Amino acid sequence: MDASLDLNIKPIWLLDEAPKKELERNFVELGLNISVKEEKGNSLVEELNRVSAENKKLTEMLTMMCENYSVLRSQVMNYVAKIPRKETNNTNVSKKRRAECLGNCSSNNKEANGNSESISTDDDSMKKTRAATIKSKISRVYVRTDPSDTSLVVKDGYQWRKYGQKVTRDKPSPRAYFNCSFAPSCPVKKKVQRSVEDQSVLVSTYEGEHNHPHPSKLEATSGSNRGMTMSSAPCSVSHSSSGPTTTLELAKSMSTDYAKASNNGGGKKMDWPEFQQFLVQQMASSLTKGPSFEAALELPYLEEFLMTIL
DNA sequence: CGAGTTTGACCAGCGC
């Protein structure tokens, strides 16, 4: 099946009668004898009519999609409003091995281990609290990549330094370990591993919170701050450290395209109706891209996707 | 030459 739907939001000129006549005129100008090739011409006109009708139908479908999108959007808004946000006031990332040095997490491991000998007053409740703390700081991001790409690199806008790679027991693919190297004292760590279910999906697990602004935000505030903030956002969308975080390349590409589209208009921002129309266009074109859109159709992905474009 | 990556060794936690 040919999935390439050449969709248009606005009814194109083929819907009008005048252009058809112009087409016929063009045939004459091109030296083609319409009377001789009347049959061919008629079939072409019929074909044009058919395509026009099809286009009209598709346009209606898109309009409906757009309306459904609006409804869905408001539903998601309501849904998101109902989700209780967990407090994220605890700032230090703790790991098992560094559990004893809660106040000294940014220092190096050897120092931490040295200190740990003098501070060893753990009990079960403390352990549970810490485990909960770790759990609440962990977020997960799914990124669809080229399955042939073995680099385990997830571009999220931050600067990462790889410090280790390990083959784990239950997973066929190795796990890569990264430190945030944008700020020397940033405690955030990232683990990246391919999904067992889908080798084309990279699962990156973030531990902790960045103690510095996002690099792209720094860029945005220091220089080219045009259009919506979406344009400077990374592909990841994090709505809470308490819940899973999902990334869609589709959302990324859409935001990028949107940024481009906005910038092409001389830096003029699109208003909401324009933006909606733009989204529909992008959705339509994304239908042809397959995997990303399929991913978006899975409910958790879809929610995140909608969060992204809201 | 410096920054980043690779990779084998080491360490700590956990279950038995």
Add this chain to the structure above:
DNA sequence: GCGCTGGTCAAACTCG
């Protein structure tokens, strides 16, 4: 205590 496993270190290596 022992072995398994995940996480980290650091020397060697690569690349711009």
